[in-house]
Amino acid sequence: MHEFNQFLSASIQQARLDQATESEILTFRLFGNKKGFLHLKNLPIGTIPPTPLDRANLHKDCTISEQVILKATAMLGDPIGYIQESNGDIINNFFPHEKHSTSANSDSYDCELELHTENAFHAVSPDYLVLFCLRQAPGADAATFISSIDSIRDIITAQDLDYFHRENYNFLSDYCTTEKNCRIDINQKQTVLYGDPESPFFRFDPQFMVASSKHAQLKLESLRKAAWEVAHPVHLSAGDLLIIDNRKTAHARSAFSARLDGNDRWIQRTFAVAGYRYYAQRLGKNQRVLDLVTTL
Ligand SMILES: [Fe+2]
Structure with missing residues (x-):
């Protein structure tokens, strides 16, 4: 981790973000926006080698894109990793793997x-996801x-908002050592909306949520429909940086x-948490890479 911190420090000094980009990012952090994301274009990505076919063949000499995303x-906030996501790497690299083509993962x-x-499902879910597009799909x-x-909130009733503030769903974990997308009951029963009812936070993962009744399942379905109705599509090109507010949104x-010839889509991703010191205090550990945390 010492090595990573050195790289992080160098990135802050060396990466060139222009003034407008910096103020857009800070404004998004302080005030957010209604759509819950910020799409920035034409950031420097440096020299990008052919897209690798698997992670074992990931060799990238130029580190401009890593510096910019960091x-x-x-x-x-603080860049963090999760031990179950890309082995705890702080910068995750996603590109098509033939053997995972249809397996519902990144x-x-x-x-x-x-x-x-x-x-x-995680007690320390990321506040922000940052996606940096190095190469668009062919x-x-x-x-x-x-x-x-x-x-x-514009298209569902006040009663439904109240319902999702009160009804607990069991959020399953997909953390296991052997495979992606397993479904583990960690007894994480929590509401979809939380925080200030006038300006709620949101967590939503319908495929990994278990309802306590038929009625709650139907409500979940109707929320899923509403969420798709207002979903914004974003098409990322090389050099586009997409910041997603993970406490206000769901993404797909x-x-x-x-x-699979070196020209495929390549995305780098990081997670930021805003309350790093609070987590260090609660967990009694000052760690950048987190294991499963169910309560704080
Ligand atoms: Fe995701």
């Missing part, structure tokens, strides 16, 4: 990823969808084309 992340391409809040057909609670991804 500096942007550090403006939002290395897939042939299948859609359903709306979800990142690590909604068919330019990859879309990221973001659905914010502030937009959903379309299926997209891949050729």
